[in-house]
Amino acid sequence: MAEQFKHFYTFLQEKKFCDITLVSDEGLEIQAHKIILASASSVFYTMFTAPFKESKENDIVIKKMDSKVLQAIVKFAYTSTVDIKERYVEKLWLAADFYDLCYIKESCSEYIKENINPTNCVSFMKTSDLISDKEIYAFCWSYFLKNFTMVVNSDLALKEICEFPIDYVLKFIKHDDLVINNEEKIFDFIICWISHNTYERSHLLSNLMKHLRLHLISEEGLQRICNEPLVRSNIDILMDLKKEMANTKPLYTLGRNTEPNIIFAINGHTNGRDYCIKYMDTRSEDNLEWKTSNHLVFCPPRKDTIMVVTENGFMLSIGGTDESGNDVNLVDELDLKSTSKQWVPTTPLNKPRTFFEVCTHKQYIYVVGGFNSSGRCFSNSVEYYDTNSKVWTEIAEPMPTARCRCSAIISNNQLYVFGGANENYLATVECYDIGKKYWKQLDPMPISNSRMAITRILNVIYLIGGYKALRRVLKFDLQHFNWDEMPNMHSGTYDGTSSVVIGDKDLFVFVNDYGTLQRERYDAEAKQWQLVDKTGEPSQGFGRNIIALNDFTLKSYGIHL
Structure with missing residues (x-):
């Protein structure tokens, strides 16, 4: 049979046994065979068999299709092959969608993925939206967001935007x-x-x-x-x-979502005897080692405090214990843009809590859940701090599940809360819409777990380690709301962890376990974790914070390594 089919394309080229002529907008005439075209496209089948005027005519004008596209489609019908060129890929893509040519559509999609650039991404995005190709639209949209600087530098793309x-x-x-x-x-x-x-x-x-x-x-x-x-x-x-x-300003204008490349491990506190700060500069693969930093101002004012940095250059020290070991709801603030760079007390938390989770969004800091040691109960409260007004505001609608030691992150105005513990370890996942002010429940995690490190890369949230699964790494897809799993880590972690992305493919996990510092790297091509280094000795009562910043951001704050 295969040998017989080879003759069909020869018949087309030699114009033998043809019973239909297709005419492009430019007047190109292609003689072909109805049975071949109808077998390749359901639209051609309907055109030739349904009670339309085309079924009775021998010459059919194919509207809004130029000659190159028409030739490519007819050739595909006979050979099941398609030659895609950038100058007409979008017209071919549109035609394939209209004529229900799935293979050509898939081929165009693959071509776009491989050849997208700052000049053509906007046009590809508009076309994918026009034909409701959600997968390619999401791909182009992601590229557009990630490469916006180069896109607006393209005159052609800027004109379209x-x-x-x-x-x-x-x-x-x-x-x-x-x-x-x-x-x-x-x-x-x-x-x-x-x-x-x-x-x-x-x-x-x-x-x-x-x-x-x-x-x-x-x-x-x-x-x-x-x-x-x-x-x-x-x-x-x-x-x-x-x-x-009137506010303190960075020395140089900063960007958004600049990749962190300087990792600070902050151990101890200013009221203790032993405290130190180490940092790793990840920009040079040949010199990846922990170095001692003299920026002791980063050391927080209390023991067991949680540290976080906002987009507008404020470092906060939230909660912790006093000199007597009592839990406190105190909050201190360090303006990294100021010349003095001193910790100053600010508004305390509205509700006393320990074992809470912290995440940031623009100039806001969110504190999620926790345990009220005085009331001996788990918290379902979420409050946020505005670094401009210096005020804590509690979200009116409490979190559906009271919990401590959960993991939380904010993406596109949605606060996602994963796992944690109350009377039991939890697999519960809840999401709060910050704009519309309501909670909704999502599919639970594959396992119950707490104290997981968390980070996000585009539309994927990574949950790393945890008390019940030290070495497991879960992935949560924010587009389809489904779960996947990566290979297990070597050592794993369940506390004091910061996760950052270095480069385009590899995920790095930095762990500060009370002074013991380790770094694991996930090799995306090999699909396995590597323990890159491990240094230091654990110290009882030592702090364990990790802060990730960008080198240009540090310079704009007047901080030089």
């Missing part, structure tokens, strides 16, 4: 995963987008400026923004900018 409606522009400029090396470039894009149609868009400036992260912009950068004519004519925006100038 400037055609976007306001809702679409708002969608990406406020997106948590937007990667930009300089926040002022967001402002420059806003002005460019408005200038594309000033008459109809100038009134939208205030709405767009709400999503500019002013705390990332230097004083010099804010002054440049104030001098923009569109801004000067808006008193409300000018007042907000002047108010922001």
